[in-house]
Structures are given as structure tokens and as C-alpha cells.
Amino acid sequence: MEDVSKQKALKIDYTLPIKSWMEPTVEFRKGTYGYPGASKHVNYLGLPFPREWQPTDKDWKLPENWKEIILRGMKDRLGRYRSFRLFLDICVRCGACADKCHFFIGSGDPKNMPVLRAELLRSIYRRYFTLSGKVFGKLAGARELTEEVLKEWFYYFYQCTECRRCSVFCPYGIDTCEITMMARELLNLIGLNINWIVEPASKSYRTGNHLGIPPHAFKSTVDFAIDEIKEITGIQVEVPINRKGAEILFITPSADYFASPHWYTFLGYLLLFHEIGLDYTWSTYASEGGNFGLFHSADLAKRLNAKIYSEAKRLGVKWILGGECGHMWRVIHQYMDTFNGPADFLEEPISPVTGTHFDHVKSTKMVHICEFTADLIKNNKLKLDPNRNDKWKVTYHDSCNISRGMGLLEEPRYILRNVCTEFYEMPENTIKERTFCCGSGAGLGSDENMEIRLRGGFPRANAVKYVKEQYGVNLLTCICAIDRATLPPLLEYWVPGVEVAGVHELVGNALVLKGEKERTTNLRGEPLTPSEN
Amino acid sequence: MGLWYAISGILLLIFFVVIGIEGIGLYSLFAIFIPYAAILLFVVGFIYRVLKWASSPVPFHIPTVSGQQKSLPWIKADNINSPYTTGGVVKRLALEILLFRSLLKNEKVEIDAPHRLLFRTSVLLWLGAMAFHWSLLVILLRHLRFFLEPVPSVVVILQRVDSIFQNLLPILYISDLIIVIALAYLFLRRVIYPQVKYISLPSDYFVLLTIAGIALSGVLMRLIFKVDLVQVKEWVMAMLSFRPMPPKGVSLLFYIHLFFVSLLIAYFPLSKLMHMPGIFLSPTKNMRNTSRNDRHINPWNHPVKVHTYEEYEEEFRNPMKEVGLPVEKE
Numbered sequence: 001m002e003d004v005s006k007q008k009a010l011k012i013d014y015t016l017p018i019k020s021w022m023e024p025t026v027e028f029r030k031g032t033y034g035y036p037g038a039s040k041h042v043n044y045l046g047l048p049f050p051r052e053w054q055p056t057d058k059d060w061k062l063p064e065n066w067k068e069i070i071l072r073g074m075k076d077r078l079g080r081y082r083s084f085r086l087f088l089d090i091c092v093r094c095g096a097c098a099d100k101c102h103f104f105i106g107s108g109d110p111k112n113m114p115v116l117r118a119e120l121l122r123s124i125y126r127r128y129f130t131l132s133g134k135v136f137g138k139l140a141g142a143r144e145l146t147e148e149v150l151k152e153w154f155y156y157f158y159q160c161t162e163c164r165r166c167s168v169f170c171p172y173g174i175d176t177c178e179i180t181m182m183a184r185e186l187l188n189l190i191g192l193n194i195n196w197i198v199e200p201a202s203k204s205y206r207t208g209n210h211l212g213i214p215p216h217a218f219k220s221t222v223d224f225a226i227d228e229i230k231e232i233t234g235i236q237v238e239v240p241i242n243r244k245g246a247e248i249l250f251i252t253p254s255a256d257y258f259a260s261p262h263w264y265t266f267l268g269y270l271l272l273f274h275e276i277g278l279d280y281t282w283s284t285y286a287s288e289g290g291n292f293g294l295f296h297s298a299d300l301a302k303r304l305n306a307k308i309y310s311e312a313k314r315l316g317v318k319w320i321l322g323g324e325c326g327h328m329w330r331v332i333h334q335y336m337d338t339f340n341g342p343a344d345f346l347e348e349p350i351s352p353v354t355g356t357h358f359d360h361v362k363s364t365k366m367v368h369i370c371e372f373t374a375d376l377i378k379n380n381k382l383k384l385d386p387n388r389n390d391k392w393k394v395t396y397h398d399s400c401n402i403s404r405g406m407g408l409l410e411e412p413r414y415i416l417r418n419v420c421t422e423f424y425e426m427p428e429n430t431i432k433e434r435t436f437c438c439g440s441g442a443g444l445g446s447d448e449n450m451e452i453r454l455r456g457g458f459p460r461a462n463a464v465k466y467v468k469e470q471y472g473v474n475l476l477t478c479i480c481a482i483d484r485a486t487l488p489p490l491l492e493y494w495v496p497g498v499e500v501a502g503v504h505e506l507v508g509n510a511l512v513l514k515g516e517k518e519r520t521t522n523l524r525g526e527p528l529t530p531s532e533n
Numbered sequence: 534m535g536l537w538y539a540i541s542g543i544l545l546l547i548f549f550v551v552i553g554i555e556g557i558g559l560y561s562l563f564a565i566f567i568p569y570a571a572i573l574l575f576v577v578g579f580i581y582r583v584l585k586w587a588s589s590p591v592p593f594h595i596p597t598v599s600g601q602q603k604s605l606p607w608i609k610a611d612n613i614n615s616p617y618t619t620g621g622v623v624k625r626l627a628l629e630i631l632l633f634r635s636l637l638k639n640e641k642v643e644i645d646a647p648h649r650l651l652f653r654t655s656v657l658l659w660l661g662a663m664a665f666h667w668s669l670l671v672i673l674l675r676h677l678r679f680f681l682e683p684v685p686s687v688v689v690i691l692q693r694v695d696s697i698f699q700n701l702l703p704i705l706y707i708s709d710l711i712i713v714i715a716l717a718y719l720f721l722r723r724v725i726y727p728q729v730k731y732i733s734l735p736s737d738y739f740v741l742l743t744i745a746g747i748a749l750s751g752v753l754m755r756l757i758f759k760v761d762l763v764q765v766k767e768w769v770m771a772m773l774s775f776r777p778m779p780p781k782g783v784s785l786l787f788y789i790h791l792f793f794v795s796l797l798i799a800y801f802p803l804s805k806l807m808h809m810p811g812i813f814l815s816p817t818k819n820m821r822n823t824s825r826n827d828r829h830i831n832p833w834n835h836p837v838k839v840h841t842y843e844e845y846e847e848e849f850r851n852p853m854k855e856v857g858l859p860v861e862k863e
Binding site: 009012014016021046078079080081082083084085086089090091092093094095096098099100105110113115116119130131132136138139140141164167168169170171172173174175178205206207208214215216219220241242243244284285298299302303306307310311314332333334335337338339341342356358359360361362363364366371374375378403404405406407408409410411414427429430432433458459462463494 | 535538582585586587588589590591592593594595597598599600601602603604605607608609611614615629633635636638639640641642644647648649650652658662726727728729731732733734735736737803804805807808811812814815816817818822823824825826827828829830831833834835837838839840841842845846848849852853855856857858859
């Protein structure tokens with residue numbers, strides 16, 4: 001593994017290889033790939049061809065008819081997805097996407113240019129499915145499907161975070177995310193997947209959440225949070241779980257209640273819900289907002305997503321509120337209603353506090369917590385003391401899926417401007433629809449993949465460094481659980497001294513609760529005023 | 534490598550026309566048979582490809598959102614980059630198709646210090662693409678004068694405007710000048726910029742060279758080796774009325790021009806040139822960002838195996854009861 005300690009910075013070299021990209025070459029160096037899915041989890045989900053293998057093995061123990069399976073799978077998907085066929089057909093290789101990919105910027109590997117990532121698949125499509133490819137072969141950019149090509153697919157399609165940034169710059173809107181999704185579906189047909197995706201998916205399937213937390217452990221973690229809140233604020237909050245007849249079902253990524261710094265965002269939610277007296281419930285069966293199935297296949301995404309509506313129905317709630325998460329919202333905003341709707345057993349969401357009709361979600365009936373909180377603040381329903389966040393000079397990272405899969409840009413910014421006193425934007429080339437990925441999304445956030453994560457996250461970190469140097473920013477806020485997990489090590493490597501927090505952590509800090517004791521610390525247990533060292 | 538394949542291919546094709554016309558005198562082949570065949574291939578191929586796309590459904594609602602969604606009434610929604618009305622989608626597509634708006638956003642990323650990124654706006658590709666496509670359109674429209682009788686006044690006016698510099702440079706069309714410069718730029722960037730060269734396929738050069746061949750032979754016919762336009766129009770009219778006969782009073786250059794045009798339109802449906810109809814069908818650009826409001830239907834939405842609440846409770850009922858969580862079955 002390349003030394004990823006701070007003493008020796010990663011080299012980024014844009015020199016192109018002499019060999020044409022059409023000759024498949026791939027080197028599985030430690031730190032640049034994820035381990036394959038463990039049979040146990042592949043089996044639990046009933047996915048094809050569970051087996052023990054490693055990408056560094058010469059023999060990947062492929063099923064005998066793997067080529068036939070892949071080509072049949074391609075044909076099937078060409079018929080089911082217009083995006084797939086169209087995006088394979090219409091690219092003109094203008095190259096506008098090349099330096100838009102964080103993995104290309106951070107690695108210099110030309111096959112990380114979105115255009116070439118797609119060509120890896122496109123060349124096979126041409127060879128087997130187009131007239132020009134069949135007739136002109138290499139001249140038309142067609143390649144034979146070989147094991148080497150397959151290995152290349154595995155390497156590069158698990159080196160794309162499906163962030164869609166290239167799609168913003170493409171004159172035809174070609175979305176590499178679609179290409180990567182299709183490639184991963186194909187790879188999964190012959191059991192080529194990575195454990196960081198399959199294991200959370202299997203755990204989520206069984207226990208309701210990616211971390212595999214059973215219901216009784218969920219209960220004790222909630223109890224722990226209640227105690228912590230009592231200690232910090234003197235307030236005893238109530239946290240209903242699996243309560244039938246509540247008005248609202250709240251769903252957030254499981255990392256929020258089990259990982260750090262997510263935990264403080266979790267405390268923030270609990271404080272907010274307590275203060276406004278929300279009639280709501282958590283669910284243990286649907287205790288996961290995230291959906292690692294999305295990084296595997298549409299079917300697996302649908303299988304995991306099904307729990308949300310089915311639990312809302314069982315509990316008899318009126319509508320659903322969703323927490324801070326990136327890809328969770330891609331699924332909820334663009335897929336859920338199609339997958340598992342119609343949610344005709346729910347009601348159109350109305351804020352019980354402000355009476356606001358969320359009439360942009362009439363069909364899906366699921367509201368984003370930032371939409372909900374922004375509405376509360378706008379209607380003066382919250383008493384906020386932004387000075388309690390004076391320790392922080394804050395910037396905001398738009399998560400890929402939230403910005404390019406949803407367009408939720410101003411809501412979190414509005415909240416931030418109301419809960420802290422110093423808020424600074426990163427350069428405009430790196431925020432909103434142009435935001436840079438954390439480098440670890442779409443199932444790539446494992447430790448064994450650290451070099452690639454640090455490379456992919458470099459453009460994001462670089463923008464953070466800019467605002468740190470310009471304004472002294474020391475806190476990067478975000479509304480994505482994967483971000484909260486993966487940005488801390490990224491920043492520690494590239495921009496030491498900047499911490500990571502969810503937006504609702506700052507809400508929780510600023511929120512003045514009725515009857516609370518004077519707060520001396522923030523939700524992290526740190527003194528409220530900035531330290532002088 | 535790919536570049537030399539493309540150049541040799543083009544030279545071979547020119548040689549083919551020279552032999553065919555000057556050597557063997559296959560006027561009917563080049564003036565009648567090949568153009569008819571090319572048009573047929575174009576029409577059939579074009580329709581086939583578009584229908585092929587159209588026959589694959591759009592299972593999920595996947596616009597690439599590039600602006601503020603429509604949510605709370607006091608937050609200004611961006612109806613072009615995150616369209617919430619059909620009008621917004623039309624505007625978004627129109628800006629994309631007419632002005633190549635996404636290309637205009639292009640920026641170049643450079644590393645200046647060892648680990649410092651620099652973003653520079655980069656409009657050259659946009660400029661080159663705009664110049665090329667718009668001059669191509671003007672040239673195509675000008676050619677309508679060969680196909681329509683009487684020539685519509687719009688075409689006449691367009692032609693006048695296009696040749697406004699006639700006093701300075703006799704009979705030079707602005708569009709001709711621009712397309713040649715634009716093609717040279719689009720070609721050179723594929724040869725000069727290492728990254729673009731690396732991603733270029735032989736077919737990428739081939740298309741550019743074919744169009745360049747058409748443009749240059751056209752310009753030469755206008756400037757130096759003049760052809761009898763009346764005869765050309767008569768030939769076109771005869772072709773259109775399916776009483777074809779080879780044109781009189783035209784030179785080899787005309788045949789090269791015509792052959793390359795035939796080649797291009799026959800090749801069109803087989804190639805990346807299908808980006809022209811494709812953009813209209815691009816699901817990331819032609820959908821509204823209202824997926825939480827309007828349910829999108831997936832025609833093949835098949836049932837999948839799920840882990841039901843009952844199965845879940847079955848596994849965890851005892852520990853749930855122990856910590857006081859409600860259960861369905863005691």
C-alpha cells in the first residue's frame with residue numbers, strides 16, 4: 001500500500017500511458033480496491049455465485065458461462081433502460097467530462113475520466129450489439145469481452161461514486177452514475193461485488209439497518225442518548241420507538257445513532273422533536289434511511305427500500321420525515337415512489353407546528369428534515385441562540401445526491417445562517433450542483449480502499465483548505481451520513497484542524513429549550529466559547 | 534494511430550471517387566445510385582435507432598438536477614436547472630440544444646502548487662462547437678435553394694446576410710469561413726491535447742475529416758473550380774421527382790463533394806452523430822424534478838423478495854419484549 005501518512009503526500013501524475021486504453025490493464029494494488037463480498041452475506045441475500053476469492057487472485061472462479069451471462073444481462077438491460085442504450089450510443093468523446101471527476105483529478109488515471117470509464121463498457125456494447133462495432137471492430141472502438149476486461153470493470157466501476165458531477169457538464173447529460181449502476185448490476189450477475197456494499201445490505205435486510213443493530217440494542221442506544229441529553233441540557237426527552245398511531249415516522253441513516261460525529265446530529269434531532277412536541281416514532285424494522293442496495297442493483301435497492309412504506313403502513317402514521325443522508329435521498333426522491341408506491345395509505349404532509357402544506361411531496365409523502373426545520377425557523381417556531389456555535393467557523397458541503405439528485409440547496413444554508421454566526425461558502429466551482437464528492441460514496445468507504453478515497457476526496461478537501469486559509473473555517477457541515485463518516489479521515493489527511501458535523505448538530509446546539517439548564521457545553525461536551533489556543 | 538487509420542481511410546475514399554469518375558466514368562453510380570442508397574440508409578437507420586431508444590422505457594425518474602428544487606414557497610426555485618414545469622424542461626432543453634449551455638459551464642482544473650487546485654473557465658470548446666454547428670446549420674439551409682422552386686425568401690435573405698462581406702472578399706460566405714476554422718480547431722484539439730487524443734477513436738477523426746472534406750470541396754467549387762449551379766439544381770429536381778439523370782457541366786470536385794455527403798449521411802445512423810436526436814431523449818435532461826409530487830411508473834416494475842416485518846419480529850420478538858418494545862404477536 002502506498003504510504004498514506006501525512007509525511008509523504010500522495011503523488012498526482014497526469015502523464016498518460018503510452019498504451020492505448022483499449023488494451024485492458026489493471027493492477028490491484030493494496031489501498032485501491034475493496035474486498036469482495038463475503039459468502040455469508042451474499043448467501044443471506046440470495047445473490048448469485050457466492051464464493052471466496054480476491055481480486056489479486058489470478059483465478060476469479062468465474063462461472064463457466066460468465067460471458068454469456070454478462071452479454072445476456074446487457075441485452076436485457078438495454079431493453080429495460082433507455083438511459084443505458086442512449087448513453088452508450090451518443091457520447092461524442094468531446095472530453096468536457098474528463099477533469100470533472102474527483103477520481104481523475106486525484107489520481108491522474110485516464111480511465112477515471114468519465115468518458116473512458118464509460119468506454120470500458122461501451123467498447124463491449126459496440127462489439128456485441130452494434131453494426132459498426134461488429135463490422136469495423138477496433139476502428140469503431142469495439143473490444144472483445146475477456147477476463148481482463150472484466151477485471152478492469154471491477155476495478156473502475158468500484159472506483160466511481162455515482163456522484164453525477166460529470167453529468168452536469170456533459171452536453172447530452174450522459175450520467176456515468178447510470179453506466180456504473182448498469183456495470184455493477186452486470187458484475188453482480190456473476191458474483192463480483194464488494195463486501196462494503198453486500199454486508200451492509202444483508203444486515204439491513206435482516207435487522208433493518210446497515211450496522212446490524214438488533215432492536216434491543218437500538219433501544220439501549222436511544223436510552224443512552226436520552227441520558228446524555230439530560231446531562232447536557234437538564235431536559236428529559238421522550239423517544240418513542242415502534243409506536244403505532246403516531247403522526248409521523250422518522251427515518252434516518254443508522255450511522256446517526258451509532259457513529260461519530262453523527263451521534264451529535266442524532267442528539268440534535270431528539271432535542272428538536274422534543275422542543276416542538278412532535279407526535280412521531282422511530283422504527284426498529286425500518287431503522288435505516290440509507291440503502292446500500294442502490295450500489296448493487298435496482299432490485300436490491302427496492303428490496304431494502306420496501307421497509308419504509310410497509311412500516312409506515314403497519315404503524316399507521318400519516319407521513320414520513322427523513323433525516324440527513326445523501327444517497328438515501330436519491331432513493332427517496334427519485335426511486336421510492338416508483339419502487340414501492342403508491343403511498344395512498346398516507347396523507348399529504350402538513351407540518352403540525354406551522355401548518356405548512358409540503359405540497360411538493362404530495363405523492364411520496366416524505367419530507368426532508370431540512371425542509372421541515374427551515375419551515376420551523378422561517379415561521380419563528382424555534383428559539384435559537386446562534387452564539388452557542390461561536391466555537392465554529394462553518395462551511396457547508398453539498399452532498400452529491402442531495403444537490404444533483406434532488407436540488408436541496410438553500411434549505412440547509414438557511415438553517416445554518418440561523419444557527420451559527422460565521423458561515424462561509426467554498427468556491428462556487430465546488431459547491432451546489434458542482435459540488436465535489438467526499439470520494440467514498442456508493443459503497444467505496446472501506447478502510448482497505450483508503451488511498452483511492454484520499455485521492456477522490458482531494459478536490460473537496462482542497463476547497464475546504466481554501467476557506468480554512470481564507471476565513472479560518474474549522475467546521476465542515478454536511479447532511480450525509482457517509483460524508484460524516486468519511487470526511488473526518490479525509491480532512492485529517494489534507495486539511496488537519498477542520499472537523500465535520502451534521503446541520504442538526506448545530507441546530508441542537510443553538511436550540512433554546514423550554515426549561516433547560518444553562519448550557520456550558522455543546523452537544524460534543526466541549527466548552528461553548530472558542531478556546532484561545 | 535487512430536488518426537492515421539482515419540486519414541488513410543479518407544484518402545482511399547477520395548481515390549475511389551477519382552478512379553470511379555475519371556477512370557471508369559461511373560457517373561450514374563456516384564450521382565444517382567449512391568445518393569439514393571445513402572438517403573435510404575439514413576432515413577431507415579435514423580428512424581430505427583430512434584425507435585430503438587424509444588422502445589426502451591425510462592424506468593426511473595433520473596433528471597440531473599442542477600439548481601434549487603421547488604419546495605417551500607419562500608425559497609426561490611430554479612425552473613431551468615431544476616425544472617418543475619414542462620415549460621421549464623422545454624427551456625432547459627432549448628438552451629442545451631441551441632446554446633450548448635452545459636459546455637459553456639466547462640472549466641479546466643489544474644494543479645498549480647503540489648497540492649493546490651486551480652479552476653479556470655474554459656470556453657474554447659464551447660465556442661468551437663457553437664461555431665461549427667451553427668455554421669453547419671446555415672450552410673444546410675442555404676442548400677435549400679437547390680431543393681425548392683421557387684427559392685423561399687428566407688433562404689435568399691439568409692444567403693445575402695451570409696455573404697455580407699462580398700465587397701471585401703468576393704463570394705465568400707461567412708459560414709464557410711467559420712466552419713473551416715471550427716473544424717480545424719475541433720480536429721487539432723484531438724491531435725494536440727494529450728487527454729483528448731487519448732480518448733479519441735479512429736471514428737472520431739473520420740467524422741471530422743469527412744465533414745472537412747465536404748466543406749473544403751464545397752468552398753473550392755465556389756471559389757475556384759466553379760460548377761454550373763443551374764445544372765446542379767436540375768439534377769436535384771430530377772432526383773427528387775425520381776427521374777434521375779447524372780448532372781451535366783460538373784467537375785470531379787462535385788462528385789467528391791457529393792460522395793462525401795452521401796458517405797456522411799449513410800454513416801450517420803451508425804455513429805455518434807446520433808447525438809443529434811439523442812439529446813431530445815436524454816432522461817437526465819428532459820424530465821421535471823418533481824418526482825416526489827408526481828409518481829413515475831416503471832413499466833417493468835417486477836415484484837422482489839422482501840424481508841417482512843413478521844419475519845423480522847419472529848427473529849427478534851423475545852429481546853424486543855425484554856426491553857419493552859411493542860410487538861404484534863405476544
